[in-house]
Amino acid sequence: MEQKLQLNTVDTLYIEVLELLKALIKTQSFSREEDKTAEIIGNFLADKGVKYKREQNNIWAKNLYFDESKPTILFNSHHDTVKPNQSYINDPFDAFEKDGKLFGLGSNDAGGALVSLIATFLYFYNRQDLKYNIILSATAEEEISGQNGVASILHHFGELDFAIVGEPTEMQLAIAEKGLLVLDCTAKGTPSHAAHPNDDNAILNAIDDIQWVRNYEFPKISPWLGKVKMTTTVINAGQLHNVVPDSCQFTIDCRVTDQYSNKEVYEIIQAHLKSEVKPRSLRLNSSSISEEHPVVKAGLALGRTCYGSPTSSDQAVIPFPSLKLGPGLSTRSHSADEFIYLDEIKEGIELYIKILEQIIYYI
Structure with a gap:
């Protein structure tokens, strides 16, 4: 041998x-x-x-x-x-x-x-x-x-x-x-007929949170990996044109640097969003x-x-x-x-x- x-x-x-x-x-x-x-x-x-x-x-x-x-x-x-x-x-x-x-x-x-x-x-x-x-x-x-x-x-x-x-x-x-953190989010709202006033539209509530995702910058920057990156990649709500849905689901793809753990990033996002936020996994740091x-x-x-x-x-x-x-x-x-x-x-x-x-x- x-x-x-x-x-x-x-x-x-x-x-x-x-x-x-x-x-x-x-x-x-x-x-x-x-x-x-x-x-x-x-x-x-x-x-x-x-x-x-x-x-x-x-x-x-x-x-x-x-x-x-x-x-x-x-x-x-x-x-x-x-x-x-x-x-x-x-x-x-x-x-x-x-x-x-x-x-x-x-x-x-x-x-x-x-x-x-x-x-x-x-x-x-x-x-x-x-x-x-x-x-x-x-x-x-x-x-x-x-x-x-x-x-x-x-x-x-x-x-x-x-x-x-x-x-x-x-x-x-x-x-x-970079680590990977995928978050499934659900924005809640009040269902109604589209013809009537409704200040609690789940889709618009989701948009408010998605806008925060788009604009927020995590303060700590990695010398090798730069900034934590968040991207909204999936959105789904509603079935009929004349019905305001009671919920809107969207997904955030987070690429996490060595300056944060996935758990830390999840907790920061959860604290800022009105939507319910659920991580698929916290293990891919x-x-x-x-x-x-x-x-x-x-x-x-x-x-x-x-x-x-x-x-x-x-x-x-x-x-x-x-x-x-x-x-x-x-x-x-x-x-x-x-x-x-x-x-x-x-x-x-x-x-x-x-x-x-x-x-x-x-x-």
Whole structure:
């Protein structure tokens, strides 16, 4: 087994994980339907001589010389995808190469990062001179922030020092990430015939609250993530033209910075709105890692730059320091005819290894 793994150069690993990525693209893996891609990933690791564990549609493995006395790094990325949108021209499940690109659903988000982390894990797998353990996890339900993703298996891993979360960041260092808070609101009013006076119109009451959402600015501003952003995204009321409804429902999408917890933002909004406000969840908080953390300093030394990410990921449910880092471009995610450049995957593997080599060895 060791002899086989010692042949894992960057070039050979790149070729092997590229084929793995193509197999994943060709296999439907919408959130909660990732059973077949979990099997593919597990079989790939087994073929490389790596023992792995599976719980629901989550796969994880530890480095060969895992030592309980050492601190542990988690490599995590997801293998679920969103459903393809209506603007696709290509077959979303046809993993084909053209003009230096690999096309297909999940190629960029987050297949490229996932297979690059798998390659990096294999590169270090049988080294005995590491001062860190490594756990690799390929997880489910990231796209829906589901309960059966990475959060459901963290208790198996023991104490973790930090994580690298594989998402498309162009291999720049996303050291902070906005949290997500979705609020369902109900404005109440007095139902009546539209022909009669009514100063308690539920729709107009909702508009007053929506106007507050539009204009309010949270005072604390994050150096990396800027301001908390609130957006009204859904509204629904009434059925007949001549009836004033007794309620109006609307939804607020809140992108929360590291200056507030989701609970704090919810309580501020609740205090200002007349409408009833119900959070769908308070668990997807903002996350960040210090600029002084060794993994961040290692990336900076290699010419990488730090930034704050407006999009959410599995970082939101990982309760210890984590860095979002991976090949690909975030704006390609969920787009029609999704793709990743082949060179981005190769560079991703190389940079993951170079960053980790600065902190992972005893020598």
